[in-house]
Amino acid sequence: MLRSSSRKRGALWRDPAFRALVFQAILLLALLALITMIVLNTMANLESRGITTGFGFLNERAGFSIPQTLIDYSGDSTYARTFVVGLLNTLLVSIMGIIAATIIGFAVGIARLSTNWLLAKLAAAFVETFRNIPLLVQILFWYFAVLQALPSPRQSLSVFDTFFSNVRGLVMPDPQPLPGFAATPWALLAAIVITIALAVFARRRQARTGKALPIYWLGTATIIGVPLAIFLVTGMPLEWSVPELTGFNFRGGVTIIPEFMALWLALSIYTASFIAEIVRSGIQSVPHGQVEAANSLSLPGSITLRKVVIPQAMRVIVPQLTSQYLNLIKNSSLATAIGYPDLVAVFAGTALNQTGQAIEIVAMTMAVYLIISLLVSALMNIYNARTLLKER
Amino acid sequence: MIDKNKILFALPMALAFTGGISSVQAATLDDVEARGNLNCGVNVGLSGFSSTNENGTWQGLDVETCRGIAAAIFNDPEKVVFTPLTAKERFTALQSGEIDVLSRNTTWTATRDNSLGLNFTTTTFYDGQGFMLDKSLGIKNLEDLDGASICIQSGTTHELNLADYFPSRNINIDTVTFDTPDQTAQGFASGRCDVLTSDTSQLSALRLQLPNPDSVEILENLISKEPLGPVVRQGDDQWFDIVKWTIFAMINAEELGVTSENVDDMRNDPPSPQVARLLGVDGNYGEQLGLSNDWAYNILKHVGNYGEVFSHTVGEESPLNISRGMNALWNEGGILYAPPVR
Numbered sequence: 001m002l003r004s005s006s007r008k009r010g011a012l013w014r015d016p017a018f019r020a021l022v023f024q025a026i027l028l029l030a031l032l033a034l035i036t037m038i039v040l041n042t043m044a045n046l047e048s049r050g051i052t053t054g055f056g057f058l059n060e061r062a063g064f065s066i067p068q069t070l071i072d073y074s075g076d077s078t079y080a081r082t083f084v085v086g087l088l089n090t091l092l093v094s095i096m097g098i099i100a101a102t103i104i105g106f107a108v109g110i111a112r113l114s115t116n117w118l119l120a121k122l123a124a125a126f127v128e129t130f131r132n133i134p135l136l137v138q139i140l141f142w143y144f145a146v147l148q149a150l151p152s153p154r155q156s157l158s159v160f161d162t163f164f165s166n167v168r169g170l171v172m173p174d175p176q177p178l179p180g181f182a183a184t185p186w187a188l189l190a191a192i193v194i195t196i197a198l199a200v201f202a203r204r205r206q207a208r209t210g211k212a213l214p215i216y217w218l219g220t221a222t223i224i225g226v227p228l229a230i231f232l233v234t235g236m237p238l239e240w241s242v243p244e245l246t247g248f249n250f251r252g253g254v255t256i257i258p259e260f261m262a263l264w265l266a267l268s269i270y271t272a273s274f275i276a277e278i279v280r281s282g283i284q285s286v287p288h289g290q291v292e293a294a295n296s297l298s299l300p301g302s303i304t305l306r307k308v309v310i311p312q313a314m315r316v317i318v319p320q321l322t323s324q325y326l327n328l329i330k331n332s333s334l335a336t337a338i339g340y341p342d343l344v345a346v347f348a349g350t351a352l353n354q355t356g357q358a359i360e361i362v363a364m365t366m367a368v369y370l371i372i373s374l375l376v377s378a379l380m381n382i383y384n385a386r387t388l389l390k391e392r
Numbered sequence: 393m394i395d396k397n398k399i400l401f402a403l404p405m406a407l408a409f410t411g412g413i414s415s416v417q418a419a420t421l422d423d424v425e426a427r428g429n430l431n432c433g434v435n436v437g438l439s440g441f442s443s444t445n446e447n448g449t450w451q452g453l454d455v456e457t458c459r460g461i462a463a464a465i466f467n468d469p470e471k472v473v474f475t476p477l478t479a480k481e482r483f484t485a486l487q488s489g490e491i492d493v494l495s496r497n498t499t500w501t502a503t504r505d506n507s508l509g510l511n512f513t514t515t516t517f518y519d520g521q522g523f524m525l526d527k528s529l530g531i532k533n534l535e536d537l538d539g540a541s542i543c544i545q546s547g548t549t550h551e552l553n554l555a556d557y558f559p560s561r562n563i564n565i566d567t568v569t570f571d572t573p574d575q576t577a578q579g580f581a582s583g584r585c586d587v588l589t590s591d592t593s594q595l596s597a598l599r600l601q602l603p604n605p606d607s608v609e610i611l612e613n614l615i616s617k618e619p620l621g622p623v624v625r626q627g628d629d630q631w632f633d634i635v636k637w638t639i640f641a642m643i644n645a646e647e648l649g650v651t652s653e654n655v656d657d658m659r660n661d662p663p664s665p666q667v668a669r670l671l672g673v674d675g676n677y678g679e680q681l682g683l684s685n686d687w688a689y690n691i692l693k694h695v696g697n698y699g700e701v702f703s704h705t706v707g708e709e710s711p712l713n714i715s716r717g718m719n720a721l722w723n724e725g726g727i728l729y730a731p732p733v734r
Contacts, residue, residue, distance in 0.1 A: 050626045051487065051509035064551040065567050075555030148582040167583045168541060249539050249566070249586075258584070259568075339570045339579070345546065350569070353480045353547030356487075356508040 042359070057355045058083070064350055066341045068257050079351050086346035087368060093263055093342065094329045094372075100268035101328060102321075105275025110305075112280045123276065131273035136334055138270055143262035143338040150258075153249050162242055164250060170261065173240040174254035180237040187230035188223070195219040259340035263332065271328045278320045282313035314387045322380035326373050333369075343368060420492050420624070420631035421465070421682055429471045432458035433491035436476040438573050439597040440706040440714070441497050441517075450474045453705040454495040457516055457622055460638045460695045461493060464687040469694040478572055479547035483508050486623060493635055494623040497591065499549045504623075513636040515621040517706075518718040518727060520614030521553050522592035524599060527609050529586065534563070534613045541566040541585035545576045550589055553616040577601050591618050596712045634681050641688040643730035644670055645697035647721055652696040659689055669733045677733055688733070698728070 012018055046053050058080040065075050070088040073081055111123035130138070148167055151157065156164040156171075164171040195218075202213035231238075243253030286309050294304040335342035336349060348365040352358055424430050434442035434454050442452040459469035475491050486494045487509055497519075498504070500512040523542075525531060537558075544550055546569040558565050568585050570576040577598040580588040588598065592610060599605050622639070624632050645651070648667050650658050655671070662668035669675050671692075672685035679685055695701060699721075706714045720726025 046509075048627075049487070049509040050507075052507040064555050067567055067569065075552075075559055144578070144582070148579075148584060152583045246539065249541065251539070336571055339546075339568060339575070341569065345569070349480055349571075350546045350551060353483070354503075354552065356483050356504070358484050 082351050083347050086343035090343040094332050097267040097328050101271035104272035108276035109279025127273045127276050130269050135270050139266040142265045147258040169258045170256040171243040171250045171253050173242045176239040178237040180234045184227050184231045188227040191223045191226035195222050259338050263340045282317035285316045286312045318384045420628045430462045431473050431491045433475045433477045433494040435496045440712040456701045457495045460691045463690045463694040464638050467690045497620045500619045509626050510623050511626050513622050515619040517620040519591040519593050519618035521616040523611045524588045524595045538563045542587045543568050543576050543579045543585040557615045640730040642698040645692050646699040655692045
């Protein structure tokens with residue numbers, strides 16, 4: 001008894017797993033103590049310097065306007081709403097940028113491998129130009145050299161007198177839904193569901209019988225056709241607010257501000273040049289034997305690319321693509337340089353200056369970028385797990 | 393580049409706050425004397441107030457205020473290190489102790505004075521928010537600005553004034569926000585907006601940077617009070633007094649007719665008891681501030697009185713050519729009034 005109990009105690013202390021646990025717990029506690037001390041000390045210091053702290057300012061009237069808002073916002077709105085407006089503007093330019101960068105990047109990456117000499121060289125020139133110029137310079141280039149060189153509103157470049165391009169941005173007709181329009185988006189949703197169901201059916205059918213359905217054409221026809229039919233049946237319940245030049249500027253229509261255009265163009269093109277190289281490396285990582293095997297089965301070139309090369313290339317592409325998406329989101333904070341009202345410009349800029357509560361605002365801003373990046377990272381990891389080599 | 397700096401800028405500030413409490417009440421004057429120079433936060437570039445000339449020397453009304461403080465402490469106006477700051481950076485730079493005094497055309501408001509841990513000393517320039525636009529538009533009234541785009545610098549009181557003024561009068565405007573005065577002026581010059589708004593003094597300065605200064609005009613209407621003056625940290629009354637009385641000395645000197653030219657004669661043979669007290673011939677007014685008794689003499693000898701400084705930075709001897717207006721002495725039709733030295 002005695003022996004076994006003493007051995008037990010000794011075993012616990014000598015157990016490496018237990019020891020590791022103890023050390024980790026001590027480290028964690030020390031870290032927590034340090035953080036607590038820093039927070040308390042900071043609060044005490046701020047207090048003793050007479051600097052207001054806390055998040056109460058979020059409910060106060062902001063009192064300044066923002067040029068581009070996706071939700072209702074005025075000078076009477078609160079700082080909390082300023083935060084949301086800035087966040088949405090950041091998300092808008094990031095999502096649009098990711099979509100555009102992906103499309104351009106894949107197109108250029110595939111073009112670089114084209115057997116067409118001119119196309120391949122043009123794609124190479126694109127990549128080497130845009131990835132070797134600092135992003136900020138590119139943003140300033142698009143903004144000051146390209147978009148600010150456009151004519152004034154009165155001398156706008158116009159297409160059919162409905163689209164206008166000038167130094168204030170791109171003005172175009174704004175669709176105003178009338179009663180009864182709601183059916184159309186629902187029809188679009190239904191069409192998407194039908195298409196997905198059709199795709200699942202087509203895949204199973206092909207696995208069973210070997211017969212392929214022209215799913216791309218069918219899907220496209222459904223997604224365009226069904227909402228269009230509903231739209232026509234309900235009597236086209238949509239009105240266009242066409243821009244009209246009055247006084248200083250255009251009235252009606254919707255204006256895409258040049259700050260957005262410049263930032264979007266610069267982010268998309270800069271990131272696309274990196275994505276192009278990632279796509280190229282991904283495609284080239286697929287062993288040539290795979291293509292030869294597909295050729296020997298006399299698969300057409302497009303199917304070889306879609307069904308043989310790209311699925312295998314994606315395993316190489318996706319992890320690097322994630323980094324590029326994260327870079328793009330974080331780079332969108334360069335918006336301040338040209339006055340695009342993103343989170344950093346509006347919240348960590350104007351709101352910070354008006355309230356003076358730097359610590360709270362900078363912490364919130366950093367948390368936002370961290371959360372967005374972690375979310376994107378998680379989504380891309382899920383996708384990556386799906387495209388991984390399945391070993392059976 | 394610019395915005396990332398801003399975040400990086402906030403971090404050392406956050407770290408500064410996490411440091412020991414004991415440093416909070418340290419006397420700024422001792423720090424400045426030990427360091428051997430004054431750290432002064434100024435505008436990144438606003439001609440007339442703070443900008444660099446072709447030799448890289450800082451000049452302007454706000455810059456001369458810093459030189460005046462340095463002269464009062466060191467008897468040497470050149471012992472100043474100027475830190476150019478954007479509107480957004482300025483308060484954190486002062487709060488974190490990176491600068492000793494912020495002399496950067498900063499409007500004195502309740503929030504800034506009361507909730508940022510800062511104190512406004514006194515006003516060096518009485519200003520108001522005005523509007524600059526192209527003469528060819530033929531606009532004379534703010535009511536006619538409906539639908540106009542207005543260029544503005546972010547992080548300023550002007551943003552708030554705009555949101556106060558126009559919506560309450562049912563005038564729709566679009567604001568376009570930029571980070572620095574230069575960018576704002578560039579946006580206006582390129583036609584991104586119809587109107588540029590800022591303090592009228594700034595507008596006079598920015599106008600000179602335009603390709604064709606004569607094609608624009610500044611409207612008569614002002615929509616706000618903008619008292620501009622140097623700012624110090626709360627909790628150091630001696631330092632607060634030094635900055636405040638440096639400016640008072642310059643204003644009193646103008647009132648008493650003491651200039652950088654005649655200050656030596658005046659000290660040798662004071663024409664009045666007031667001048668004798670100001671220049672340290674009589675009394676120990678410098679020692680009361682923790683300085684030497686010839687503090688005001690040093691300011692006036694090296695920098696000059698308020699009128700001289702005004703004249704060669706923003707007034708009639710400068711390209712800006714701003715009239716004294718409200719900034720004239722109280723006995724000459726303005727509202728400049730300094731407490732007496734006695």
